[in-house]
Amino acid sequence: MKAVISVLVTALVVLIVFSLLLGDVHFSPAEFMAALGHQGDAAKVLIVWDIRLPRTLLAALVGAGLGASGAALQGYLRNPLADPGIVGISASAGLGAVIALYFGLSALSIWVLPGAAMAGAGLAAVVLMALARHQASVTSVVLGGVALSSLSVALTALLMNLSPNPWALSEIAYWLMGSVADRSFFELGFAAPLILGGIGVLSLGAPALNALSLGEDAARSMGVSSARTGRLVVLGTLLCVGSGVAVAGAIGFIGLAAPHLARPFLGARPGALIVPSALIGAVLLLGADMLARVLSGPGTPLYLGVTTALLGAPFFLYLVYTQRRAFP
């Protein structure tokens, strides 16, 4: 476990450094170190601190939140196909943001767009927690989540359909494709405490997730409250994914793939996969963002959600094929 965590942390640090160096403006090692220390060319200091650093850290943070919540959801729902999208929190957060964009509320304050996304995610979380009360089956949570997700997607499509002009429509469509470009320390400051707090909340439920692997009856007989575990997972997912969608839009596959990448190295105990999946998610999303930056042409940015889906889907298919005998 410790060796895998060490490798992942090292990989993440290396990627962060490469991400800070990646871009049209080249840095020598000395220039880079000087810019990091707020020394030397003012333009290069600005590029590192105001453009590349927030983007890099935000990609890593959002990826970490998606990875951790994917691992927790797969454990709670005891389903290797579960990801943050399946419980409807991503889609509801997206709907909240789209409502802010559609009515032009996002122009009122920089807090409105992420706030609206968090409100949408929070509403979905309230419904999910109501479904997880008492001794409710996890199936009811997943079915409720699927219904919420479908409703949110339908309402988002309706708003796009009723969009007053092509500019508003394109703004919504591009936002939904997901991106961490042009983000500042405001978005980072908004998302960081929520995502890190969310990972902490998910980690609180880790021992119970291990016990739930033996079914709800056995877990309850061991002293596990399925309802409390459900609340922790929903709250953690709300904090991780709601804030992730709020600052970076809809990004798929990271939450689904990260736990699958962790299992061959760390075993199948769901609780033990939360932190490693967060690190894998951070590495994956940061890597995907770097690739999107390399592949983007002048004036035609490749969106992060598109990159993760394009790379993630075939890779996930390969993963399923190679591990098909290991699935329960």
Next chain:
Amino acid sequence: MSTLHFKNLSGGPGHADILRHLDIAFGPGLTGLVGPNGAGKTTLLRTAMGLLTPRAGTVGIDDKPLADLSLTERARAMAYLPQNGPVHWAMTVVDIVRLGRFSCQTGTKEDDVAIDRAMTACAVDGFASRVISTLSGGERSRVLLARALAAQTGILLVDEPTNALDPAQQHRIMAILQTRARAGTNVICALHDLPLAARYCDRLVFLQDGKVIEDGLPATVLTAASFSAAYGLHFDKRGYLADEHDPQ
């Protein structure tokens, strides 16, 4: 030694009253719950564990009502092995047995000792690092039983642990339960195999339609009369089923 008692208990899953005005106490030893499908064996065990809330009456451990105990207190008093319990992930044997310590984790060597003892008792220590999905049905059953034993509770509830096992594995599982009962645990085990129940259990409780129709030593409970009452089967003087064709 803990005593589990049911007082005027009625209830079951949903709104159905599977158990009806049940008054019974379970003390030390290996008690077998026998009876036809739907008699209430699993309902009794799940109600005892607090997985089902009774509609009327009470369940208690010694002088404490179950309703007054927290989930953790219940788990420290009773372990439960469900029938055909699932294992949703490809977990290793030792990871599964370790889950038995969930409610009583001390973080000390006591946990390791309990886990080792349970694995040795169930003879699963030889393949501790194997993944559960690679084991045979008998090995899998013993691993899940070891998980329940690792909790080292005074009461052990086991629901049809010998289902779908070959005779040798059935005897192995029952011998483990008998050993644990003789060491002072109050073991209550639902069974369909009556010869197996007669061979290993200290006491048999015959259930039918949520009521106790016989209760006592196996020899006194397993009679032609109780068979007829519970299963609707009738035997002639030679022990053959009454409607069976006699080849002689």
